Amino acid sequence: MSSSTAEESARSEAAMLPSPTPVQLINERGVAVDNDTETAAKYPMPSPEALMRAYDKLVTGRRVNDQAGALVRQGKMAVYPSSHGQEACQVAAALCLDAQDWLFPTYRDTVAVMTRDVDPVEVMVLLRGDWHSGYDPIEHKVATQSTPLATQLLHAVGVAHAAKLKGEDSVVVAMCGDGASSEGDFHEALNFAAVFHVPVVFFVQNNQYAISVPLSHQSVAPSLAHKAIGYGMPGERVDGNDLAGVLSVLGTAVQRARDGGGPTLVEAHTYRMQSHTNADDATRYRTDAEVAEWAPKDPLVRMKKYLTDAAVLTDEAEAAIGDDAERVAATLRDGLNSEVSVDPDDLFKYVYSEPTPQLNEQAAMLRDELSREGE
Amino acid sequence: MTSVADQQTPAQAAAGRVADDDGTTTAAPVTFGKALTAALSDAMDSDEGVVVFGEDVGPLGGVFRITDGLTDRFGEQRCFDTPLAEAGIMGMAVGMAMNGMRPVVEMQFDAFAYPAFEQVVSHVAKMHNRTKGKVKLPIVIRIPYAGGIGGVEHHCDSSESYYVHTPGLTVLAPATVADAYTMLRDAIDSDDPVVFLEPKKMYWSKDAVDLKALETARRDPEVASGIGKAVVAREGTDATLIAYGPSVPTALAAADVAASEGRSLQVVDVRSLVPFDDETVAAAVRTTGRAVVIAEAPGFASVASEIVARVQERCFHSLAAPVRRVVGFDTPFPAPKLEHYYLPSVDRILDAVDDLQWED
Numbered sequence: 001m002s003s004s005t006a007e008e009s010a011r012s013e014a015a016m017l018p019s020p021t022p023v024q025l026i027n028e029r030g031v032a033v034d035n036d037t038e039t040a041a042k043y044p045m046p047s048p049e050a051l052m053r054a055y056d057k058l059v060t061g062r063r064v065n066d067q068a069g070a071l072v073r074q075g076k077m078a079v080y081p082s083s084h085g086q087e088a089c090q091v092a093a094a095l096c097l098d099a100q101d102w103l104f105p106t107y108r109d110t111v112a113v114m115t116r117d118v119d120p121v122e123v124m125v126l127l128r129g130d131w132h133s134g135y136d137p138i139e140h141k142v143a144t145q146s147t148p149l150a151t152q153l154l155h156a157v158g159v160a161h162a163a164k165l166k167g168e169d170s171v172v173v174a175m176c177g178d179g180a181s182s183e184g185d186f187h188e189a190l191n192f193a194a195v196f197h198v199p200v201v202f203f204v205q206n207n208q209y210a211i212s213v214p215l216s217h218q219s220v221a222p223s224l225a226h227k228a229i230g231y232g233m234p235g236e237r238v239d240g241n242d243l244a245g246v247l248s249v250l251g252t253a254v255q256r257a258r259d260g261g262g263p264t265l266v267e268a269h270t271y272r273m274q275s276h277t278n279a280d281d282a283t284r285y286r287t288d289a290e291v292a293e294w295a296p297k298d299p300l301v302r303m304k305k306y307l308t309d310a311a312v313l314t315d316e317a318e319a320a321i322g323d324d325a326e327r328v329a330a331t332l333r334d335g336l337n338s339e340v341s342v343d344p345d346d347l348f349k350y351v352y353s354e355p356t357p358q359l360n361e362q363a364a365m366l367r368d369e370l371s372r373e374g375e
Numbered sequence: 376m377t378s379v380a381d382q383q384t385p386a387q388a389a390a391g392r393v394a395d396d397d398g399t400t401t402a403a404p405v406t407f408g409k410a411l412t413a414a415l416s417d418a419m420d421s422d423e424g425v426v427v428f429g430e431d432v433g434p435l436g437g438v439f440r441i442t443d444g445l446t447d448r449f450g451e452q453r454c455f456d457t458p459l460a461e462a463g464i465m466g467m468a469v470g471m472a473m474n475g476m477r478p479v480v481e482m483q484f485d486a487f488a489y490p491a492f493e494q495v496v497s498h499v500a501k502m503h504n505r506t507k508g509k510v511k512l513p514i515v516i517r518i519p520y521a522g523g524i525g526g527v528e529h530h531c532d533s534s535e536s537y538y539v540h541t542p543g544l545t546v547l548a549p550a551t552v553a554d555a556y557t558m559l560r561d562a563i564d565s566d567d568p569v570v571f572l573e574p575k576k577m578y579w580s581k582d583a584v585d586l587k588a589l590e591t592a593r594r595d596p597e598v599a600s601g602i603g604k605a606v607v608a609r610e611g612t613d614a615t616l617i618a619y620g621p622s623v624p625t626a627l628a629a630a631d632v633a634a635s636e637g638r639s640l641q642v643v644d645v646r647s648l649v650p651f652d653d654e655t656v657a658a659a660v661r662t663t664g665r666a667v668v669i670a671e672a673p674g675f676a677s678v679a680s681e682i683v684a685r686v687q688e689r690c691f692h693s694l695a696a697p698v699r700r701v702v703g704f705d706t707p708f709p710a711p712k713l714e715h716y717y718l719p720s721v722d723r724i725l726d727a728v729d730d731l732q733w734e735d
Contacts, residue, residue, distance in 0.1 A: 131507065132501075133506050136509045137506060137510050138473070138509060144505055144510075148493065151493065151494060151497060154462065154463055154465075154467055154469065154494065155469045155498070156470060157466070157470055158467040158469055158470015158471040158474070158478075159473055160470070161470065161471055162473075162475060166475070185462055185463075188458070188462055188463035188466070189466065191460070192457065192458060192460070192463045195457075195458055349508075350506075350507050350508050351503070352543065353508070353511065353565075353566045356603065356649070356651075357650065357653065358653070
């Protein structure tokens, strides 16, 4: 190898490694970070308009998390995996996409799905228990919320692969958590995406826990973003509670994918402030002191401070944003408080495009059973 | 592994005709494998959304050469090799189907499909139901299966029970050269995901089938899909042998021997495991009053046991004897030198027929 080729190779390898510390544009005190020129060029501060739009969604996202928790306590929903504390990631994952792009969320990414303008009540169909998915994935270009871990990452690669073959200008953001990075499908998805050079951004929300198991039991890699180089794609890490940072890093990765640059792995460092779901008890595996350490890093507090200091967020604007959030919360309350009748025929209708003769027989049997109950 | 003995090109196979001495044309013998190749080729020709991928399916043409020539003809965007990861192949197929394509994936061998099982069961099979039909997954999963080729461990499983037990999957098991062609075309045309089981030992079996004529016939909207349809492969009056895939030729051979011994056996080729054709199977058994179900898979909780249950439920008053099974033992598939002990044989089938409480 000639020395110039060796240098080139070293440079391209170095370019795949994540920044030495997570990228941050606005720090915990709500102050813009004075990044070096290279970082600032690669990850520019979003415009005040973009930040205001995202902040609006951030406030709504927090309100949705609180409202959903309340609805579970009232017995209106079966379960809710809260993304309290992770709303910056949720909002940015949806806002970095254009209309023709796709989002592949997990079960914890309800706020991301709603941020992509899917009807909040339709999103909650899964968690309320009416059906397995309530919205049209094709219409919204938002896949069903995946509960098996990491399986959806491969679907995202497939959508992106088809988009590439058909010449569509679409990018796919595929979301997962730190726990999912241990799954085989995570590995296969990243490898397939890199080999086929398809426009996917893998977005890992490292919230430090897979239910009760801490990150140290999932991986001893320097960071999850470091895994990217093993597949020949760039990896980056970002402060997941810094809305500006996540918007910028995801925006850069999405643009790279759109320009034919291939996939990127982005790891956001964040924290699941609440239990895994309402059925979990986080006090069994982590200390109050640990949770308290993360409280001041809250994504809302610092964004509000930054925008207020920049005189972008006025009292009137804050009030309007609060009203938006209340409207969404009211929609959720009204939707989930109204009784939905489920149709037993639906059990059989959608197993195949046309029910088999056997399914028709079974549907008739159930109908007969139900009609006799009514007698 | 093995190479295909018959080295016809897809074009030759698809043409399927040779001129006789007198100038008339008759169907030339075509192998089961080449009928599959022709089906893939014709499907890709008629719909540019059809893409074929898997392990070694590109320039090599697959270890059984079923995808032979497809990359050459349609380009590497339409027929391509993937990294060696079955869950990856299956999961990517889900996404490609979500985005409007019709993927046909090859699992290299029955037992090598197991890493893809979660994707098949949790997503391929359930997506249509989960989304109330808003997302359709027209995926065909081709799986070379079953024994009889002296294959080593993990190359000879009859894995159909795993798939038929999963609502949402159509499961096809053709047993003739003509069905290899038409049912693979039916599978690719289906809007539902199809597990397409190819009996390895029959890849080289030949039949004089005019594939061109089959292709033309399929364009007639009156010609029904083979999905959900069993056929009577041989008429008979004394007892009914019910078989699918690699067991059909064994059942037919048993019927030949029985005929020479004065017993008339009917053979039903199930073809479509899901949806199952209760009507044809039950009607056939009612005409004879006796039945034996034949399959290679271990018998416990198997397709064969399901068929027995369905026949007993529907034909009880027509039955002169309990329905018998000739199936694989409840053992892992044996090593090559032992597989002849395990596989359903003509003698074992005839012994089972002899046990059907004949009055004479």
